[in-house]
Amino acid sequence: MENIQPQSFPTLSSHGKLFTFRKLLPFLGPAFIVSVGYIDPGNWATNIAGGSSFGYKLLWVLLLSNLMAILLQVLAAKLGIATGRSLAENCRENFAKPIVYFLWITATLAAMATDLAEFLGAALGFKILLNIPMFPAALIAGVAVFFFLWLKKFGHRSLETVIFLLVALVGIGYLVELFWAKPDWGAIGQNIFVPSIDSQSILVAIGMLGATVMPHNIFLHSDIVKSRLIPGNKEHNRNLLRFTKIDSVVALNLAWFINSAMIIMAAAVFFKNGIAVESIEQAHATLTPLLGTASSMIFGIALLSAGLSSATTGTMAGQSILEGFMHIRLSPFVTRLITMIPALVLIGLQVDTLQVLVLSQVVLSLQLPFTIVPLILFTRSKKLMGEFANKPWVNTLAYLIAAIVILLNGLLLYQTFGGKFTF
Template identity: 50%
Template sequence: MTNRGPLSDQDTQTKALEVLERHSKKRGLARLMPFLGPAFVVSVAYMDPGNFATNIQSGAQFGYLLIWVVLASSLIAMLIQSLSAKLGIATGKSLPEVVRQEYRPWVRYFYWIQAELAAIATDLAEFIGAALGFHLLMGIPLVWGGVLAAITTFALLILQRYGFRPLEAAISVLVGVIALAYIFELFFSHPDLGLIQGFIPRFSGSDSILLAVGILGATVMPHVIYLHSALTEQRIPVQDPALKRRLLRFSNVDVVVALSIASFVNMAMLVAAAAVFHKTGRTDIADITTAYQTLTPLLGPLASAAFAVALLASGLSSTTVGTMAGQLVMQGFVGFSIPLWVRRLVTLIPSFVVILLGLDPTQVLVISQVVLSFAIPFALIPLLLFTNSPRLMGELANSKLVQALGWLIAALIIGLNLYLVIQSF
């Protein structure tokens, strides 16, 4: 994930061309396989334990009302992640590296500090979710669930030593586990046709807006905006504009497939909560542990077990990816790094503090997602500025339509956050 500078080696370019040509002639999945992976890695951030918290609260309290927010957030995420991947392909640099290249030192350090704070909030949600998964499945104290989660994430991070493919494969398997678990949840929960009304944009009071901002913060994650550009910057290094365009097409397919799965999982979370809790009058369900315990008498032990397995897979995969992103942020913005295991140990401290103090894990998750929504513009605005620039992007610079959509999305996110601040005071 480090920038190795512009490639001038003719052999490397020839090899990249051979890869693109060889797989362009194939059909179906065989054609796409070498290019699938980066979006699946970042997709776990779009179905992390923070999503469980906000979607359960949204479904239990407001029924199907906010399905449209999940869908809109997922479409926004697709555009943003495609731009992040495009930046890596076009420039051969990650977003933090381009910030370091283009901005003054004090700006770079500001970006680094706020990105690290966002990473802490991210990891807090993800690691606690993994700890909760072990706690619910095995019936052990939450602190021991945290210990098991720490050991497992260290094991997953070791895979990175063997190249990007083993880790991508492990993350993709965990994504599949989450999706399958929620297919079971939908089967058990029997949602009704009323869910169709959830696709009509509307709110119901300030509480629904707060949860909508939380959904947005949980769905559009700033750390993976940084990460995706790093995963594509040197994956198949090419310099020819035509090859970059071809590679970008494959990358966009990767984004659409991976984030469509994430979108399904998020909507399934909300729909299941609405069908099970809101429909039975349990609108007070706002806690992951309570949701798990309530599922057993309502739907049976298999439903609650599927919920806990999905939560565990979500927490383990997303906290692993979050650690990778944190390393990238430091390396890209300020040009130095620390051993990955040291970063993992340091980022465990806030999570264990929350666990040992006995704070409500679900409330911590929801608050962390709202905090993350405030960090989104700091990643999104430079991404738009850079991908709009022909000087940096060449022929891959954003079209006028994409520029307009990008700035509209940025304005929407900033506007929702300002409204949240005004409502809070």
């Protein structure tokens, strides 16, 4: 990913009032681009599955995942600021070649799984809104994503602004959906803070974790934050990290609200009425008799916005991973064209899209340790990070997150091979 020239951004100074909105505004953006991956159609699939099957029971998973995501994304951004290199580039520079190749392959598989979910979601959005077959909807989605990638030629701010507007559209859409759904706020409050899980809900919970804490987002954030970096200007870069933390907290909490709204809506509308939702198309169709035509239309618009924006940023993440690990740079249009092929094949074979989306999130979850562990190893290193190295308490939290992810992945594999358990 290209670095923007330093003069494209104001220099952050310690003089005067540092945290004014006017000074903060030029440095907002990278976390909002990253946050799109946290509300992509893969999240829709796992959230609808979780809410319609288990009610409000899995809301606590989203809270836990969001807190984990904020810390990990801040660490990723800090790595890019402190070293001037992305996570993928740091892996290439600091690990032996066999490890680099292994990490590149796993990261690429995760990015492909993500991209599949995002592109399928964009195609579903066009299918729902235009009432056309899935394959032509996918072709239209491809053209639309090419248009968003083309916007990059006008500068990063143009793309960031469009992405922010699409995220805001998704958020507004679900705010309206919540108003119509009339959920049980008492049950919501209880299930956000009181964990509950069993052998029936573990697969969906793991998928939600994979959909919320996403490997390709960590790679992408460590790369795009470099556009705000001024090499050699320690004061600017130190203050840049402070603004980056604000950027991450605001953007990811917005994503958490949207994800929570998805589960709440599914629980209040589908679970409450005893409706087993087996596809996103069914969720859309079922909203019409339950909440009215306007609700189903808003659902389709929000899905299309999420799919298009995430498919665009997913392409950027794939570029970052390929360039960082292998020093191979492809045009984003070529990357997008290549990654469209698996989605078009699945659509042509008429595969169950909801199952594909849910399973794609499980793939992401299984890859997470191979992204989190290198990130922690690098950001705790004083030799590599200097004054930006993690504090001991940050390392402790990061170790805890890694342990939780590995434990949950182990439970998933245990169940996959026939194991049973109850919490």
